[in-house]
Amino acid sequence: MTNTQTSENKTVFGLFKQALRGNTEQDFTQGSIGQAAFLLSVPMVLEMVMESIFAVTDIFFVSSLGSEAVSVVGLTEAVLTLLYAIAIGLSMAVTATVARRIGEKDVDGASKVAAQTLWVGAITALIIGVFGVHYAIDILKLMGANSTVAEQGESYTSIMMGGSITILYLFLINAIFRGAGDASVAMKSLWLASGINIVLDPMLIFGIGPFPEMGLAGAAVATNIGRGIGIAFQLYVLFSMKSRIKLAFHQLALHWEIVTSLLKTSIGGVLQFLIATASWVALVRIVSEYGSDAVAGYTIAIRVVMFSILPAWGLSNAAATLVGQNLGAQLPARAEKSVWTIAKYNVAFMLLVAFVFYAFAPSIIGLFINDPVVESYGINCLRYVSYGYGFYALGMVLVQSFNGAGDTMTPTAINFVCYWIFQIPLAYGLASFYELGPDGVFLAIAIAESIIALVAFAVFRRGSWKLKTV
Secondary structure, eight states, rough: OHHHHHHHHSSHHHHHHHHHHTTTTTTTTOOHHHHHHHHHHHHHHHHHHHHHHHHHHHHHHHHOOOOHHHHHHHHHHHHHHHHHHHHHHHHHHHHHHHHHHHHHHHHHHHHHHHHHHHHHHHHHHHHHHHHHHHHHHHHHHHTTTTHHHHHHHHHHHHHHEEEEEEEHHHHHHHHHHHHTTTTTHHHOOOOOOOOHHHHHHHHHHTTOOOOOOOOOHHHHEEEEHHHHHHHHHHHHHTTTTSSSOOGGGGSOOOOOHHHHHHHHHHHHHHHHHHHHHHHHHHHHHHHHHOHHHHHHHHHHHHHHHHHHHHHHHHHHHHHHHHHHHHTTTTOHHHHHHHHHHHHHHHHHHHHHHHHHHHHHHHHHHHTOOOOHHHHHHHHHHHHHHHHHHHHHHHHHEEEEEEHHTOOHHHHHHHHHHIIIIHHHHHHIIIIIIIIHHHHHHHHHHOOOHHHHHHHHHHHHHTTTTGOOOO
C-alpha cells in the first residue's frame, strides 16, 4: 500500500471510500477493531438502508390503491416472512462457514461452500414457488382475508411466492460475500435490485409510459425484476474472480457432505427465524380480528420500523462476520471485543431513531395514507414499538454474534421462549382480555423484544459460543 493510500485510510472519509470500494486483501483478523467494524459496517448499513427504502417505496405506491391493497401486501408479507426465515437461517450458516474458512485462510474451501449454497437455494425455491402459486387464495384466506381481498390479491401473492428464488438467492449469495468480508459487493447488488424496483414500481402499478397498468400485481412484478437483475450482478462477480471467493464452473458439482454440513448448521438458524417470524404471522392474525384498517395501519408502521431496523441489522451482520473470521483465526478475545464495539454504535443509533419516531409518528404515517382510522393504528404501532429500540439494538448484535460463531441453537431457544411462550399469549391477553385491541399487540412487541435482549446478554457473557465449530 502506498504512503498516500495509508494516509487516506487514517481519515474517516478515506475509510468511507475504502469501505465503498471494497478490498479483497483486507484482513479483518488483524489491526484496529474499530476500523474493521467501520469497513464492514458502512456497506452493510448502506445495503440495508436501500432495502429499507425498497420496503417503504413499495407500500408508498401500493397505499394509493386503497386499504384493501395495503392489507393484501401486509398479509402476503406476513407469509413471506416464513420464506425470509428460511433464507436468513440458511444465510447464517453460509456466512458463519465462509467466514470461518476465510479466517483459516482456506479460500478454496470457502468457494466450495459458495457453490453448494447455489444448489441449496435453487431446490428450496422450487418447492416453495410451486406451493405458493397453486395455493395463493387459500394462503390469503388462512391469514384472515375475506373473499374480496383474497381474490384481489391472488395475482400479487402468487407472483411473490412464485418468485421466491429471487428472495433466496439475493439473501444467500450476499451471505457468501459478507462471510468473505466482501461487504461492498453485497451492498452494490442490493442497491441495484432496489433501485430498479423503485423505478419500475410506479410504472407497472399505474401504467406510466409504455408499461401496462397492472395495479397491485405490478408491484410484485417490479420487485421480482429488480431482485433478478441484482442476482445476475452477484453471479457475474462470483464467476468473474472479482471477489475473495473464486467460484469456477467445475465447483458446481454437488458435494453432499458440504450440503449436509450447511443444512446441519442452518437448522438452528432456520428454526430460530421460523419461530420469530411465525410469531409475527400470529400477531398479524390477532390484528386482523380488528379489520382491514387495523391491518393496514400495522403494515405501514411495520414497514417504517423496518426502515430503521435494517440499517441496525447491517451493523449486526458486521459483528457476525468479525466473530466468524476471528474465531477461525483462533482469536476469541478479539471476536468478543468486536461485538461490544459494534453494540455500542448500534444502541446509540437506535435510540436516536426511537426519539424521531415517537416525536414525529403522525407526520411519518401521514406520508403513506390519508385515512384517519388507518393513521391512528399506524401512529400507535410506531410509538409503542419504538419504546424498545435500545434493547432491540443490543439484542440484534448479540444474536448475530451467536450466529456468526455458528451457534444458531442458542438464539433459537431464546426466541422460542420469548416469542411463543411469552409474546403471543401476552399480545392476545392485552388485546382481548384487557381490551386494548391492536394496541395490546403493539405493546407486546416492545416488551418481548426487550426481554430477548436481556436474556441474550446474560447468555453471551457465559462465553460458550467461543467453543463452537463449523
